[in-house]
Amino acid sequence: MPIARLSQAQVDALLAEFPQWRLRDDGKALERDFVFGDFNAAFGFMTRVALYADKADHHPEWSNVYNRLHITLTTHDADGLSARDAAMVRAIAGIA
Ligand code: H2B
Numbered sequence: 001m002p003i004a005r006l007s008q009a010q011v012d013a014l015l016a017e018f019p020q021w022r023l024r025d026d027g028k029a030l031e032r033d034f035v036f037g038d039f040n041a042a043f044g045f046m047t048r049v050a051l052y053a054d055k056a057d058h059h060p061e062w063s064n065v066y067n068r069l070h071i072t073l074t075t076h077d078a079d080g081l082s083a084r085d086a087a088m089v090r091a092i093a094g095i096a
Contacts, residue, residue: 003078011081018089021073029061029074030085034096036067045069048095056091058084 006014014030015021021030036042042064049071053059061072073089075082 003075003082005078005080005082014086021089028080029072031072034069039066042067042069049092052091058088
């Protein structure tokens with residue numbers, strides 16, 4: 001089912017509040033890199049995000065190499081950013 005996309009003003013406000021995230025060149029996703037102390041810390045964080053994602057039924061695209069994590073947030077059902085991505089940015093800020 002299609003989901004409404006965020007307006008440009010909503011995306012701008014989100015990026016102003018959470019400057020660690022950047023807008024992908026095509027404007028359809030947010031990206032953030034994390035570096036943790038070790039793999040245990042990285043995977044522990046991923047586990048907490050995964051539990052949120054499962055509950056929210058909204059899933060990050062991510063890759064992990066040892067203590068590094070790259071997260072891309074987008075809403076496939078919106079072909080761009082939606083309120084679900086904004087909620088996930090907030091949730092991740094609470095977990096980080
Ligand atoms: N995650 C993301 N990132 N985007 C989606 O559009 C999406 C999702 N859709 N997780 C959900 C699952 C959908 O496929 C299920 C059926 O609700």
